[in-house]
Structures are given as structure tokens and as C-alpha cells.
Amino acid sequence: xxxxxxxxxxxxxxxxxxxxxxxxxxxxxxxxxxxxxxxxxxxxxxxxxxxxxxxxxxxxxxxxxxxxxxxxxxxxxxxxxxxxxxxxxxxxxxxxxxxxxxxxxxxxxxxxxxxxxxxxxxxxxxxxxxxxxxxxxxxxxxxxxxxxxxxxxxxxxxxxxxxxxxxxxxxxxxxxxxxxxxxxxxxxxxxxxxxxxxxxxxxxxxxxxxxxxxxxxxxxxxxxxxxxxxxxxxxxxxxxxxxxxxxxxxxxxxxxxxxxxxxxxxxxxxxxxxxxxxxxxxxxxxxxxxxxxxxxxxxxxxxxxxxxxxxxxxxxxxxxxxxxxxxxxxxxxxxxxxxxxxxxxxxxxxxxxxxxxxxxxxxxxxxxxxxxxxxxxxxxxxxxxxxxxxxxxxxxxxxxxxxxxxxxxxxxxxxxxxxxxxxxxxxxxxxxxxxxxxxxxxxxxxxxxxxxxxxxxxxxxxxxxxxxxxxxxxxxxxxxxxxxxxxxxxxxxxxxxxxxxxxxxxxxxxxxxxxxxxxxxxxxxxxxxxxxxxxxxxxxxxxxxxxxxxxxxxxxxxxxxxxxxxxxxxxxxxxxxxxxxxxxxxxxxxxxxxxxxxxxxxxxxxxxxxxxxxxxxxxxxxxxxxxxxxxxxxxxxxxxxxxxxxxxxxxxxxxxxxxxxxxxxxxxxxxxxxxxxxxxxxxxxxxxxxxxxxxxxxxxxxxxxxxxxxxxxxxxxxxxxxxxxxxxxxxxxxxxxxxxxxxxxxxxxxxxxxxxxxxxxxxxxxxxxxxxxxxxxxxxxxxxxxxxxxxxxx
Amino acid sequence: xxxxxxxxxxxxxxxxxxxxxxxxxxxxxxxxxxxxxxxxxxxxxxxxxxxxxxxxxxxxxxxxxxxxxxxxxxxxxxxxxxxxxxxxxxxxxxxxxxxxxxxxxxxxxxxxxxxxxxxxxxxxxxxxxxxxxxxxxxxxxxxxxxxxxxxxxxxxxxxxxxxxxxxxxxxxxxxxxxxxxxxxxxxxxx
Numbered sequence: 001x002x003x004x005x006x007x008x009x010x011x012x013x014x015x016x017x018x019x020x021x022x023x024x025x026x027x028x029x030x031x032x033x034x035x036x037x038x039x040x041x042x043x044x045x046x047x048x049x050x051x052x053x054x055x056x057x058x059x060x061x062x063x064x065x066x067x068x069x070x071x072x073x074x075x076x077x078x079x080x081x082x083x084x085x086x087x088x089x090x091x092x093x094x095x096x097x098x099x100x101x102x103x104x105x106x107x108x109x110x111x112x113x114x115x116x117x118x119x120x121x122x123x124x125x126x127x128x129x130x131x132x133x134x135x136x137x138x139x140x141x142x143x144x145x146x147x148x149x150x151x152x153x154x155x156x157x158x159x160x161x162x163x164x165x166x167x168x169x170x171x172x173x174x175x176x177x178x179x180x181x182x183x184x185x186x187x188x189x190x191x192x193x194x195x196x197x198x199x200x201x202x203x204x205x206x207x208x209x210x211x212x213x214x215x216x217x218x219x220x221x222x223x224x225x226x227x228x229x230x231x232x233x234x235x236x237x238x239x240x241x242x243x244x245x246x247x248x249x250x251x252x253x254x255x256x257x258x259x260x261x262x263x264x265x266x267x268x269x270x271x272x273x274x275x276x277x278x279x280x281x282x283x284x285x286x287x288x289x290x291x292x293x294x295x296x297x298x299x300x301x302x303x304x305x306x307x308x309x310x311x312x313x314x315x316x317x318x319x320x321x322x323x324x325x326x327x328x329x330x331x332x333x334x335x336x337x338x339x340x341x342x343x344x345x346x347x348x349x350x351x352x353x354x355x356x357x358x359x360x361x362x363x364x365x366x367x368x369x370x371x372x373x374x375x376x377x378x379x380x381x382x383x384x385x386x387x388x389x390x391x392x393x394x395x396x397x398x399x400x401x402x403x404x405x406x407x408x409x410x411x412x413x414x415x416x417x418x419x420x421x422x423x424x425x426x427x428x429x430x431x432x433x434x435x436x437x438x439x440x441x442x443x444x445x446x447x448x449x450x451x452x453x454x455x456x457x458x459x460x461x462x463x464x465x466x467x468x469x470x471x472x473x474x475x476x477x478x479x480x481x482x483x484x485x486x487x488x489x490x491x492x493x494x495x496x497x498x499x500x501x502x503x504x505x506x507x508x509x510x511x512x513x514x515x516x517x518x519x520x521x522x523x524x525x526x527x528x529x530x531x532x533x534x535x536x537x538x539x540x541x542x543x544x545x546x547x548x549x550x551x552x553x554x555x556x557x558x559x560x561x562x563x564x565x566x567x568x569x570x571x572x573x574x575x576x577x578x579x580x581x582x583x584x585x586x587x588x589x590x591x592x593x594x595x596x597x598x599x600x601x602x603x604x605x606x607x608x609x610x611x612x613x614x615x616x617x618x619x620x621x622x623x624x625x626x627x628x629x630x631x632x633x634x635x636x637x638x639x640x641x642x643x644x645x646x647x648x649x650x651x652x653x654x655x656x657x658x659x660x661x662x663x664x665x666x667x668x669x670x671x672x673x674x675x676x677x678x679x680x681x682x683x684x685x686x687x688x689x690x691x692x693x694x695x696x697x698x699x700x701x702x703x704x705x706x707x708x709x710x711x712x713x714x715x716x717x718x719x720x721x722x723x724x725x726x727x728x729x730x731x732x733x734x735x736x737x738x739x740x741x742x743x744x745x746x747x748x749x750x751x752x753x754x755x756x757x758x759x760x761x762x763x764x765x766x767x768x769x770x771x772x773x774x775x776x777x778x779x780x781x782x783x784x785x786x787x788x789x790x791x792x793x794x
Numbered sequence: 795x796x797x798x799x800x801x802x803x804x805x806x807x808x809x810x811x812x813x814x815x816x817x818x819x820x821x822x823x824x825x826x827x828x829x830x831x832x833x834x835x836x837x838x839x840x841x842x843x844x845x846x847x848x849x850x851x852x853x854x855x856x857x858x859x860x861x862x863x864x865x866x867x868x869x870x871x872x873x874x875x876x877x878x879x880x881x882x883x884x885x886x887x888x889x890x891x892x893x894x895x896x897x898x899x900x901x902x903x904x905x906x907x908x909x910x911x912x913x914x915x916x917x918x919x920x921x922x923x924x925x926x927x928x929x930x931x932x933x934x935x936x937x938x939x940x941x942x943x944x945x946x947x948x949x950x951x952x953x954x955x956x957x958x959x960x961x962x963x964x965x966x967x968x969x970x971x972x973x974x975x976x977x978x979x980x981x982x983x984x
Contacts, residue, residue, distance in 0.1 A: 734966045
């Protein structure tokens with residue numbers, strides 16, 4: 001049995017069809033194309049009621065009174081609940097800090113905060129009843145930015161903080177602060193021949209997963225409840241839900257319903273507790289489905305950020321130092337803000353060698369919408385800023401931007417600003433080389449014998465140009481993202497694997513609580529089981545809380561950690577199977593005792609290829625089952641004063657080249673191509689790997705040119721909570737995305753793999769911005785870029 | 795009110811329909827056909843796309859009453875619809891065909907195996923165009939309609955036809971691949 005993290009030594013599985021390394025197809029693919037896959041919003045139960053949430057219409061206010069009488073009197077209404085109806089003393093929840101009220105009490109702190117909940121026999125009845133609840137607000141001044149948050153007379157968003165960060169933050173409106181100091185940045189600045197400074201703004205991005213927050217809570221005979229839910233982490237939800245309901249965790253059964261995307265937006269609870277409360281109150285199943293408007297209020301967003309950077313370099317193109325300050329707007333509740341601060345600071349320099357750094361990252365409490373996890377998690381905002389700085393420096397030095405990056409690129413053995421050595425391949429220069437080497441798309445592709453095909457021009461079918469004023473630009477960027485939960489978090493996964501004979505065939509069953517949110521974890525689990533156990537038939541058990549935690553489908557960690565747990569459990573099952581084989585058949589052939597034994601093609605074989613027994617015979621009358629936790633190497637907290645510490649377990653790298661065409665007269669951008677090169681360690685499923693890279697790239701494109709939640713700076717109210725006004729890339733906005741996949745094994749990780757989901761979201765945005773700067777010559781210190789920023793009319 | 799219309803070749807009747815209900819709501823919540831998806835309910839995402847008398851529409855923007863007496867095809871009926879188109883059958887489903895539909899359509903509820911798929915459905919699986927899958931039903935209906943009227947679309951044609959269908963997972967590349975694959979298989983008669 002290899003210890004955690006040891007490289008695979010044996011050749012087990014290399015001959016098994018449908019194992020790792022193959023582009024096997026999704027086990028849920030057929031259900032998903034026939035419409036039969038049951039998403040959380042598809043749940044249905046006889047006699048079920050519909051839940052509805054009443055949300056605050058103002059961002060910051062005292063609640064003077066709530067009158068529910070008219071709502072309760074409406075025919076078809078079964079229950080109306082407010083804070084006063086909560087069943088226990090636990091009335092708050094949260095991922096790390098329990099600061100989020102289940103229902104508002106005395107005060108609301110952001111626009112759209114849940115105030116009351118309703119259950120009725122028709123969704124429209126529930127909506128109308130919610131509208132009849134009278135809430136009398138006395139408005140308070142709003143905290144919306146660093147100035148209003150940290151002013152001497154600033155209103156405190158949370159008056160009575162007792163969380164574990166309050167002791168080290170300089171102001172109670174700061175959730176968490178993480179400095180990282182290494183070397184002597186001031187002294188190093190004196191050695192710099194060139195210094196560039198910049199202030200950058202990153203807009204608020206929404207995950208915009210398509211499957212709305214939804215689920216069905218069914219009351220059970222034992223007084224408990226069964227929740228069918230779309231989430232990223234069943235056990236994290238459970239830990240937060242059960243105390244509010246006053247139930248032991250075993251009486252809150254959770255089953256993963258189909259998840260329509262997540263991207264970080266389902267790390268926090270949304271309607272989970274509300275549905276359970278209403279189900280327990282009414283004794284009937286309760287379904288809640290947000291519409292898109294409510295979804296914009298129902299989950300946290302990506303932190304908007306202000307970033308101030310100073311970079312220095314010598315004339316020969318070597319970085320001397322980096323100073324930066326990153327201010328993240330965490331909104332009204334903490335959510336994942338502390339961990340986002342840890343990422344923004346520790347990854348704030350990017351994938352470069354810099355010995356002297358002075359970094360500070362903070363997250364604010366404000367009355368803006370709460371912000372938390374989204375794909376890229378703190379590393380995205382920093383990458384946008386440091387890559388803009390790298391281009392500025394290259395220009396000042398008269399160097400090619402790729403060449404300048406390559407001169408400073410980190411490699412295996414480089415020390416991070418945290419002092420942590422990068423102890424696996426870090427092919428930053430190579431990824432840049434590869435992405436630059438890809439052939440460029442031809443110029444003026446819109447031209448045809450019949451004139452301009454406007455569909456291929458900026459503005460598209462709006463027919464705004466036939467090529468006049470259109471300028472091409474090219475830009476490059478590269479980024480670094482951590483994989484897995486960091487800073488000392490006990491980041492484990494559990495897998496239960498069973499092997500038995502069913503209908504005359506050896507079958508493996510894999511049971512985990514992993515949230516399949518679309519990423520393809522279920523595909524990979526089946527591949528791992530085939531490779532490790534030499535069977536063709538693998539059943540993936542539905543994810544639920546009847547098995548131990550699989551951790552979150554976040555941080556690019558699931559293939560690494562739950563995949564690692566499945567591999568580990570399979571290895572233990574394999575040993576048990578071989579023990580049974582030795583017991584039953586060992587006396588028939590000496591190889592049982594002397595050879596290295598593998599499971600291949602439904603047989604026990606020697607590493608020389610000699611078959612010793614059929615698995616059907618070995619397992620006849622015996623099933624083998626193992627449930628086991630698995631951990632990656634432990635990490636450490638960052639020192640609160642210096643930021644030093646081995647905080648991350650693995651890093652992931654991607655580089656992009658963007659080619660854009662800009663209608664410089666109207667400020668319209670068309671991204672022509674967005675090429676990506678990424679090191680994935682080992683592509684367990686190449687088709688899925690490329691799908692992740694292309695999807696992540698496109699989310700980065702979105703926040704480069706269109707995606708932003710607009711919050712009114714005077715009222716802190718959200719102005720564009722709809723797909724009419726919050727735009728995500730359509731198929732017309734999205735270019736071809738050629739992908740070059742590099743596989744350099746990380747010897748510490750299962751199969752040498754590297755978490756892949758987030759890295760492509762980082763460098764995509766700054767590459768597009770660089771290309772637009774290249775086309776227009778404009779500074780462009782904010783993202784997303786809108787037409788007014790390109791035409792000087794902002 | 796009561797609404798009578800044909801869904802996937804079968805006459806359907808929905809009772810006690812509130813006048814404000816959309817066709818999407820009636821399909822999903824009253825007729826047990828949740829395949830058409832509810833990602834935005836404001837006509838922006840295309841995940842609820844169905845054919846209404848052959849025309850692709852956002853079923854969230856069609857009042858249920860507007861479907862009275864009309865023909866609706868959803869993702870659940872796409873395989874049958876494609877098969878009938880290939881076989882050149884007329885409108886409606888014969889008793890014989892309906893009986894066969896029961897048998898052929900009998901998919902395993904866990905694995906989805908056993909049911910015949912429309913070529914576009916198979917192409918989406920093969921090309922890796924499905925991740926979370928929430929956009930998939932609408933994209934399948936829209937793509938199938940595109941290939942019905944334009945068996946040999948250019949990339950620009952595909953992008954134009956599918957521009958009303960949002961996908962957040964794939965970056966659309968594999969969706970392009972799937973439509974190209976279905977078109978190629980169609981032209982080869984595979």
C-alpha cells in the first residue's frame with residue numbers, strides 16, 4: 001500500500017479499457033441529453049408546497065416592524081416565518097464565520113437579504129403572499145468602499161464581532177488582513193532601473209451558473225428532514241443546517257440532486273435552511289426554486305477589487321521587487337473572504353521570481369452584496385493587475401512582453417513570497433513559449449467575395465462596421481493558482497468502494513459525497529476504479545451524506561483529493577481481493593506468493609501477464625468493501641505578520657494568447673481567438689480536461705469585456721440582476737479556443753495529476769485586456785472594458 | 795383553465811392551469827416533462843427552447859393558453875421527432891408507432907441506456923459538449939432545428955443559430971464540435 005502522495009509504482013491498470021488517460025464519455029451523458037437527468041429544480045413530490053423568500057428592498061436599514069397577517073390570510077398559504085419563528089438559539093450560519101442570519105433580525109445589511117419565508121400551494125400564491133408582508137425599514141447610511149468603511153466615524157457593518165480575525169484586523173470593517181513581507185522591498189527598489197506603478201479595478205463578477213438555486217425538503221417520520229439539493233459540498237451544508245433546525249446531523253439526510261453548474265456560487269448556503277424550516281413547520285414537502293432575478297441575490301459573487309502595484313526591474317529585464325496592496329470588497333457577510341484574502345496575497349506576485357516583496361491584502365465588510373468563492377478565488381483579481389504591470393515594465397524596458405516574462409518565470413524550486421518552495425514542475429516559460437508558437441488566425445477573416453461577413457466583425461449583426469476603424473491586437477498573460485484548500489485546513493475526502501460479482505461479472509461500486517457539478521468527477525471516478533480494479537463495469541453511487549465527506553467541489557481539488565480517495569480505497573480493495581485469492585487459490589500456483597499481482601481484464605494476473613484466476617471465482621460468495629479517508633500533504637497557516645508559511649499544497653499554471661479586433665470608433669471588441677497552454681500533470685480524461693480549460697477561459701473572457709454586477713454607490717442596490725442586463729458570453733462572443741496540454745507529473749499527487757479547473761480563468765482576462773491595449777494604445781486599468789472606456793466617453 | 799395540446803406526438807390535457815402560467819411551467823410541473831429547463835424564465839438563456847408548431851421558442855415566454863391546440867416538441871421527444879423526420883412519416887403518431895415508442899423509449903432510469911437517441915443527442919455526448927448539462931436540452935432543440943433547415947451549416951451559421959442559448963460550462967467549443975459532427979454524420983448517412 002503506497003502512502004498518501006506516493007507515485008504509482010506498479011503497472012496496475014495500464015491495459016484496462018476505459019481507465020485513466022482515456023476520453024471516456026460521461027456516465028450521465030445520456031440522461032442529460034434526453035432530459036431525464038433530475039436537477040434540483042426538477043424535484044417533485046406529491047402534495048408538495050412551494051417556498052418563497054421575501055428579500056430586503058434596501059441595503060442597510062433597521063427593521064422597525066414586520067406584519068405577516070395579510071400574507072397568512074391569503075388562501076393557499078400554509079406558513080409564513082420570520083426570525084422570531086426560528087426553532088433554536090442558533091440563528092446564524094457561515095462557511096468560516098457564523099455571521100449570516102438565517103432570516104434578518106432587527107437589521108438588514110445588504111440589498112436582497114432574506115427577511116421572511118412563505119410556503120404555499122402554488123408558486124404564484126407564495127410570491128403574492130410574500131409581497132403582502134409589510135416590512136417597515138428605517139434606512140441607515142451605507143458603507144460601500146474603503147473610504148466609507150475605514151473612515152473615523154464609519155458605520156460598523158457588524159457591531160459585535162467576536163470572530164477569530166477581529167484580534168488582528170486594524171478596523172472592525174475589515175474581515176481579514178494578510179500581509180506578506182519577504183526580503184526588503186524598499187532596499188531592492190533602490191536597485192531598480194525602471195519602476196512602474198498602477199492602480200487597477202476589478203468589477204464584481206457573477207458565477208451565473210445556469211441551474212438556479214433550488215431543492216426539495218421532505219419531512220420524515222422520525223422528525224427529521226431529507227433535503228435533495230444542488231450544492232458543492234454536502235457535508236459543509238449539513239454542518240450549517242442541522243444546528244439551525246435543532247436536529248442531530250443524522251436526522252438531516254442530504255442527497256445531491258442534479259447540479260446545473262456552480263463555479264463557487266454554491267459553496268455558501270442559499271435556500272437549504274429555508275426549505276427545511278418550511279417543511280418541518282408545515283409537515284409537507286417544500287420545493288424552492290429561485291428565478292434568475294433572485295439568483296443574483298441568492299449567492300455570493302466574485303470580490304470586486306482595487307489593486308495598487310509597484311514593480312521594479314533592472315535594465316537587463318530582471319524584477320527587483322513588488323509592492324502591492326489589494327482591497328477586496330467582501331460585502332455584508334464574511335462568506336469565504338478570509339481565504340480569498342489568503343490567496344490574493346500569497347499569489348499576488350504571480351508566477352515570477354521576486355525576492356523582495358511587500359504585499360498587503362484585506363477584505364472589507366460593506367453593505368454591498370456579499371462576495372465569496374468564484375473560480376480562481378482571489379488569484380483572478382491579482383493576475384489581472386500583475387500581468388498589466390508586466391506589460392508596462394516590458395514596454396518601459398523595450399522588451400518583448402513574452403521574453404520579459406520568461407526571463408522572470410518561476411520554475412521548480414523557486415521560493416514563493418511566502419517562503420514556500422515550489423516543489424513540482426512549474427513550466428511557466430514553456431507555457432508562454434507554446435502559446436506564442438501557435439499559428440495566428442488569419443487577418444481580415446470577415447472578408448469574402450460577397451463583401452464583409454458582419455458576423456465576424458465587432459458589432460456583429462448590428463452591422464456597425466464592414467471593417468472600417470477595426471484594429472487587431474495581440475496580448476499574452478500567464479497565471480498561478482493554488483490547488484486544494486490551503487492554510488492548514490484539514491482537506492480530506494472519503495471514498496467507499498465495493499467489489500462484488502453481479503450477474504456473473506465483477507462490478508465495482510464507487511460511493512462518495514462528491515458534488516458532481518458538471519466537471520466530470522463521476523467520469524473520472526469510474527476510470528480510476530477500472531484502472532485500479534481491472535473491471536469494465538463500474539457503478540457510481542448517487543452522492544449523499546450516507547458516506548463520509550468528500551470536501552468541496554472547489555479549488556480545483558476534486559480529481560486530486562476525492563480522486564485520490566477513490567484510488568486509495570480501490571488499492572485497499574485490491575489488496576483484500578488478492579488476499580482472498582491467495583487464500584482460495586494460493587496453493588495452485590507459486591506466483592500467488594512470489595509475483596507482483598495485478599487486476600486486469602477481470603482477472604488476477606502476474607506482472608508478467610500470466611492469468612492466475614478470474615475475479616468472478618475469487619469474489620464468489622464474498623464482497624469486498626472499504627470506506628477510507630484520504631488526505632493530501634498537510635499545509636500550514638500563513639504567519640499573520642509576515643505571511644510566511646507552507647500554505648499551499650500544489651500550484652497550477654496556464655498561459656493565454658488573445659487576439660482581438662477592436663472597432664476603435666465605437667469601442668466594440670471582438671475576441672478572434674483565445675489560445676491556451678496549460679500543464680495538467682496528467683490528463684485523466686483529455687476530453688474533459690480540454691472542456692474545463694475552454695470553459696474557464698470563457699469565464700475569464702466574460703469579465704474582460706462584459707460581465708459586471710453594477711452596484712449603485714449611493715444606495716448599495718444592485719442595478720442589473722438579470723441576463724438582460726448582466727451579460728455572459730454567448731456563442732457569438734466566444735472565439736475559437738485552441739488548447740495545448742502539457743503533462744509534467746507532480747510526484748506528490750495521485751497519478752501525477754494537477755488540479756486544472758481554475759488556472760485558465762486567471763490568465764484569460766489579462767490576455768484579452770493586453771490585446772485590447774495592444775490594439776488601441778489605451779491604458780485600461782479596469783475590467784470589464786466597456787465601449788465608453790475605449791472611446792473616451794466614460 | 796384547461797389547456798389541450800399535443801406534446802411529442804401525444805395529446806395532452808392540463809387542468810386547473812392558472813392563466814399566468816407559462817408553457818414551460820405546465821410542461822415541467824403539470825405534465826411531468828422537466829427536460830425543458832428554467833435557467834432564467836425571461837427569454838434570455840434558451841434553456842427552455844421547444845418547438846411550437848415547428849418553430850423554436852422560449853417556452854418560458856409562451857403563456858400556456860397560447861399552446862392550446864398546437865404541437866409542442868420538447869427534448870424528451872427529440873429522438874422520436876428526428877426518427878419520424880428521417881422516416882418521412884406524417885404528422886402524429888400511429889397506434890403501432892406509439893406502442894413501439896413505449897418499448898424503444900424505455901430507458902434505464904439510472905443510466906439512461908437503452909433508448910434510441912437523435913443524432914444530435916449522440917453527437918453532444920460524443921463531442922464532450924455536455925458538462926453540467928443544464929443548457930443542453932435547449933441547445934439540442936435549437937441545433938436539431940438548425941440542421942433540419944441547413945444540413946451543412948458554416949461555423950458562422952452555427953454560431954448565429956445558437957446565439958440565443960447560453961452555456962456557462964463549455965466555452966461553446968465542444969458544442970460547435972457536436973453540431974459539426976452531427977452535420978457530418980448526417981451527410982454521410984451514418
